[in-house]
Amino acid sequence: MASDATSAAHNSARAPEPVGLYPHARRAGNLLFLSGVGPRQRGQQQVPGVELSDDGSIRSYDFESQCHAVFQNVRYILEEAGARWEDLVDVTVFLTNMQADFPTYNRLYAEYFQTNQPCRTTVEVNCLPTPIAIELKCIAVVAG
Numbered sequence: 737m738a739s740d741a742t743s744a745a746h747n748s749a750r751a752p753e754p755v756g757l758y759p760h761a762r763r764a765g766n767l768l769f770l771s772g773v774g775p776r777q778r779g780q781q782q783v784p785g786v787e788l789s790d791d792g793s794i795r796s797y798d799f800e801s802q803c804h805a806v807f808q809n810v811r812y813i814l815e816e817a818g819a820r821w822e823d824l825v826d827v828t829v830f831l832t833n834m835q836a837d838f839p840t841y842n843r844l845y846a847e848y849f850q851t852n853q854p855c856r857t858t859v860e861v862n863c864l865p866t867p868i869a870i871e872l873k874c875i876a877v878v879a880g
């Protein structure tokens with residue numbers, strides 16, 4: 737954990753390694769801000785369910801697996817920073833193919849957020865920095 741006078745950085749031992757110079761999360765007061773995170777698995781280059789072509793472009797991907805994996809990664813980061821899934825208050829979701837993937841995402845999202853409903857914003861982006869189809873950016877309120 738790296739701290740300064742006003743905030744403390746948190747890095748999870750279970751979430752995928754950051755792809756740049758940023759922490760998995762940073763706490764400021766009672767707010768915990770998570771960096772954008774996708775479905776990659778820690779210690780692995782491959783994204784669950786992604787098949788790449790020889791030129792590195794995505795041939796196919798299993799979007800449902802990516803949804804489960806990204807929700808798990810968010811949970812890892814929250815828990816290791818002292819927060820819980822139920823503490824989420826705001827979620828921004830980036831999809832690379834809204835038309836194809838929104839129905840699956842929306843269905844699985846509802847399963848994961850049965851007991852708490854953070855504010856949510858979903859946008860489509862042209863691409864994400866790792867070959868992933870979904871990334872989440874979250875804010876939680878931590879007790880104490």
Ligand SMILES: N/C(=C\C=C\C(=O)O)C(=O)O
Nearest residue numbers: 771772773774776865866
């Ligand atoms: N948060 C960023 C990338 C995350 C990628 C991933 O978890 O696969 C970033 O570049 O800002």
